[in-house]
Amino acid sequence: MNILVEIMGWIGSVIIVGSYALNITGRLEATHKLYVLANILGGLFFVVNTYFHQAYPSMFVNIVWVIIAIVMLNKKDKNKEAKNKS
Numbered sequence: 909m910n911i912l913v914e915i916m917g918w919i920g921s922v923i924i925v926g927s928y929a930l931n932i933t934g935r936l937e938a939t940h941k942l943y944v945l946a947n948i949l950g951g952l953f954f955v956v957n958t959y960f961h962q963a964y965p966s967m968f969v970n971i972v973w974v975i976i977a978i979v980m981l982n983k984k985d986k987n988k989e990a991k992n993k994s
Contacts (some may be wrong), residue, residue: 913960920953939984947977 930936
């Protein structure tokens with residue numbers, strides 16, 4: 909179990925830093941669905957890792973991070989639906 913949690917933490921790190929690098933270099937917009945999904949997945953992996961290590965302040969930050977990304981994803985989907993109805 910310990911190794912799985914560590915792997916999840918490292919994968920979460922790569923996903924979040926990788927998507928940020930793509931964003932900052934102009935290759936992936938912050939509003940792109942892939943960017944938002946990367947933040948959700950990476951954040952969830954961090955939540956598991958930080959919970960396992962009892963790093964509760966970091967866990968809290970990552971929970972908020974995931975919630976923000978989910979809200980952004982839902983907002984984007986609703987905007988897309990509204991444009992399709994117009």
